[in-house]
Amino acid sequence: MKAEVKTKFLIDYCHQHEWGFQGGQLQSPIDIQTNQTQMERTRTGIQLNLSTTPATFFNNGQNLQLLGSGQACLNRRVIDFVQVHFHADGEHMIDGEQFPLEGHFLFQSPNGQTGVIGVLYRAGKHNLDFDHILNQYETEKGEGTFSVESLIPENKSYYHYIGSLTTPPLTEGIEWYVLQNVLEVSAEQLDRFISIHGKNSRSCQSLNDRKVIEFGE
Template sequence: MKKLLTTSSMVLLSALLLAGCTSNNTTHEQPSKKSEPKKETSHFTYTDQKGWKFEAGDSQSPVDIVPAKTEMMKDPGKLKLDYDSSILDEVDNGHSIQVIDKGRATIDGRQFELEQLHFHAKSEHTLAGKHFPIEAHFVHQAQDGRIAVIAIFLEAGKENQAFQTILTNLQTKKKNKRSTS
């Protein structure tokens, strides 16, 4: 089995990240108390894409990152990641491997709680037109409902113990499911 390692450049898809964190409004209005009710997001899926709200338009995925046109984050300190090493649950939904975990990302001072992470084999997005073998999406949500997705391309390399734990747990679940069916 090929082992996985994050690509040395650990590409963060800033286009996706910033789409959930920024607004293209030029005025700074306070949120209205009559704002629409927050949607239930305890389980993000691809089944209700028409109901998703995007601040940066509705054409956001897939993204081809073109290095010559990419603006690097000027202050990497504005992005802080803090993830728990424990895994609460894993699900192979046929579309991707989804992991429920704890953690948070702080982006420009705004805190986003990790809702789930999932993997796509081959990558959903590309770097200069190139797909990667696997892409991980860390899906976060802020208290005000804004969503930030941090994506990381993965490729074959040294063994990654965290990823191996996820695969082992999924295999055990599948064996247990077959034996109880």
């Protein structure tokens, strides 16, 4: 029997096969096999400039988001921050290991190209910045404090591949940057997120001969 959670959504993670589908062989998330990644010297690191001004709470029917402002430089291109949301359990796996939480920081350029920075979290020490997000999720307030200091690793080494959104319509052509360094949230915070949001993790998809690039700072 499914545990009762605070928030209701329009999609059911227990019936993922019924989701509307727009795509083919470039789906996300994936299980990143680190012994099969490729180093690419021409790539550059990630630079972030995310505003600490209040962010707006939004439930889009699929997940709870915080809409904010700021920019990222991804592979020499500056694109605008749109929103952040989280998945429990984590969606991307590393060498078969699944993490209890994953944050998706979504950016979009004026021409519509979307890039997502994925951050994995394990159970550990209390994370003050995640607490602020949980407070907004719980109260469903329009505005509140948003900081990423403890939500995004200082070292932004990453795995990069071309994939898709992990919620319908599962649109492909998304640039993924899954950070290698794992951060922590407390077990209590994980339980609190699940009590508000429920489990919302899409199953890993086939790589289908895609290249996964590794960049180390």
